[in-house]
Amino acid sequence: MSSIYQHFRPEEAPFIDKVTSWIEQVEIQYAPKLTDFLDPRQMQIVQMMVGTKGEVKVDFHGGNETLERKRALLYPSYYQPVESDYQLQAFKITYPSKFVTIEHRQILGSLMNVGLKREKFGDILFHEEVWYCIVAHEVSDYVRLQLNAVGKTKVDVSECSLVEIPSFKEEWQEKKLTVSSLRLDVIVSNIYSTSRQKAAEYIQSGLVKVNWQQTDQVSFVCEAGDVISVRRKGRSTIVAIEGHTKKDKIKVTVGVKK
Template identity: 50%
Template structure:
């Protein structure tokens, strides 16, 4: 089992152990295991470890098809999951739209200030004045009672049918590119069409994050499933590593969100 770790980053060991534990639980109990919300990198790790073996299977769902953060359902092969098994609710934030303007950062900060972990809620969807988010239904009552203010605005939380979720699909742009290496400066340079030198400066100044953690090493090695963000440039994700070119460059499919 120790050979698994060499394929991932040292800091991912605890999560890898958790995934292995989920897999063993399903194998031993013949019952399903529902995880909290996972980011794209964590989803990649789940896929890599569980694989496509017959005894234990997995599916991801975040509330609607194009969500970034998703819960995983790990289950025995005889089970057929449906959306209700993921226990995800869609919630809309009601606030005085004529007097205040709320953004993603304010909403995220207010939810986190309740003492909740980030993995208890999924994507935050914003379209003009409409703000929604996905949440694990087991903590619905807690959030409804305690999330009463965002910034200076008094708010209330209303549950909606998942089919009423805002469609944000058109805000992502996918494209294929080639990079000389998977270093952070190389990926940022290609994703945002800026020079390697500018990418290095942004990283060194603390403006870059990988999987929501600040990274200041330009040589940091990126991998499939990573979510990158650069202040002033938005977010991107490494959707797929597609092998090498004849000149030994990496083929990468990148999703860009501004």
């Protein structure tokens, strides 16, 4: 097993162990295993690990192809998954939009405040004055009963079909950087055109996530493929690390969400 950990960061070891147990469960029981919602980095890890196991397959579903957070279904090779296996329930959240504004973070906070773990619900989307969210079916009754306000705003929560969930496409603008190191504070400073000191403040204040996980370590070393988000400043990804300049600076290509 030690060879598996070499391919991942040390802090990902607990999740690696969890995926290993899922794979073993499918192999032993010869039956599908449905997970909670995973972020894209977790899905990548599951895909990489299952890819080495010929008798175990995996697929993901979170509402539609464009959504970010999805449930994984690990299953034996004989099994043919259907949509109902993923046990997803979509909700519409309506409110008096002419008079108040509701933000993504407020809905996220409200779902957490009613006692839901983040793993039990997927993407939260806004389209034409309506918010949508996708939750695990096992908590859908609870959500319908408990979620009646977002902040001080009364809301109406009603079930809807997955086909009603809007699709979206992220657009990224490529940017070439030359940086002194791959430390997180250096990368954030360069991507978002701010001072290194300010970047460090963002990180230490809990405003920065790498691969959907909050980190307060300014010295965190970034790698190709990492997704970085800074609250209220947007999301970016390290597309490629392209070697050194003659002055030993590091050439990096990043994608910045438009």
